[in-house]
Amino acid sequence: MADTFQNNSEAQEWPAPAAQMKTAREFIKLCAASSNRTLLLPDKDADGLSSGLIVYETLLYLGLDSTLVSVHFPAKGSNIHAQAERDAIARYGAAFVIVTDQGSRGGPPIVDSSDANPVKTLILDHHWSTAFPEGALVCTAAHCPPIATSATLAYEVCSPLVKGQAQKHRSDSAGLREKLEYLCAMGTMGDLGTSFKWGPPFPDLRDCLKKWTKKVLGEAIGLLNAPRRSAEYDVETAWRALLNVSSPRDLLDPTNQDIRRLYAARAGVKAEVDRCARRPPTFSGDGRIALVRISSPAQIHPLIATRWSSSLKGARLEVVMCSNDGYTPGMTNFACRIARAGGGVARAGTKRKADEQQQDDHETDIIAILKEYAGRVPGLRESMGDDFARGHKQASGGIVRTEDFEQLWEVMLNSQSEQGDSPVKRRKAVGKAAPTQKNTLEGWFKKA
Secondary structure (H helix, E strand, C coil), rough: CEEEECCCCHHHHHCHHHHHHHHHHHHHHHHHHCCCCCEEEEECCCHHHHHHHHHHHHHHHHHCCHHHHCCCCCCCCCCCCHHHHHHHHHCCCCCCEEEEEECCCCCCCCCCCCCCCCCEEEECCCCCCEEEEECCEEEECCCCCCCCCHHHHHHHHHHHHHCCCCCCCCCHHHHHHHHHHHHHHHHHHHCCCCCCCCCCCCCCEEEHHHHHHHHHHHHHHHHHHHHHHCCCCCHHHHHHHHCCCHHHHHHCCCCHHHHHHHHHHHHHHHHHHHHHHCCCCHHHCCEEEEEEEECCCCCCEEEEEEEHHCCCCCHHHHEEEEEEEECCEEEEEEEEEEEEEECCCCCCCCCCCCHHHHHHCCCCHHHHHHHHHHHCCCCHHHHHHHHHHEEEECCCEEEEEEHHHHHHHHHHHCCCCCCCCCHHHHHHCCCCCCCCCCCEEHHHHCCC
């Protein structure tokens, strides 16, 4: 497949272009029929785990022996594109590689392929990208609004394959379809929240939601997400727990050893969030960015950014950013969220234009904002590499060298508003009294 995605009429289809959906199904059928070693590379959150397990269960249902399927998770702070991970992936000797929810970028093949050792790769994803690894077949939901999660994408790809084989597997097809439904629900709610309002074009899962309830599903999602945020990074336990249960309710059973570890991970993450959550933010010179700095071995920076984004206010505030210099030695991990209580505008739950160049001027695009700030310093964007400004337009972040992050923040801190001076200088100049509301932008400046 070409390295870049071309917008065309297919981009109006859902959850991905029909040609890509067809190619993905043919890939999965070929993989199952080949009886060759297969490697799954799911992301470590509820959406990634669920989408990966949807593919796993479908492959086994279509006839692939479970002993031929391996699952690999990158090391803490790394990703499947890092050279060390590419080397580890190659050692599996897989003939088929399926990637779910890992995010996409241009570059060399995830696994090198040759005539002597051919390797076929399929990417199922929903993160924004117009470039992909060389040689990979791609099925992406990123260009077909409303953007589906990876679990929904995997469900829509795999469900017809299961239904098509139902006559051959009467005894277990109904049970598998039920499992795929709750995996789709958990993955989707893991990304979009338990309050997500299901409706077309998303699949009709009313019976699934009624049977398991949003309360049970939400509790299970929280437990699955805990290991990847913990300092121990025990994501294999989350995969194993999800693989071995027969229902979402089983994931809440503390008598199971793996699930006890999920509870312990969740308690550890909560303790770290409580320790770091009250760190006061600092604001960029133009008032558009609020930065909360923490240092934690746990991946809690996205949680803290999300928490502040719903409460911190300011007339020009668009993005809340939480940086964490304690997660990966020598690096700063950071997460950005739209300041929904401030001036940031998101179109969550509504149809957004597929063409990024045509998006509404009032819709906040975090990726574009980060790149614009970094572009003010010659060479800074290049220095920060491919792990900068990744993810979604409304939920982005990165992993960069700490010195590069500090240079980026220096740019933001010294930036000027459209009126030509910083909010701090303007407030002092006009002599305005501090507002009574404590969590406003100006309120924090008064405290500084």
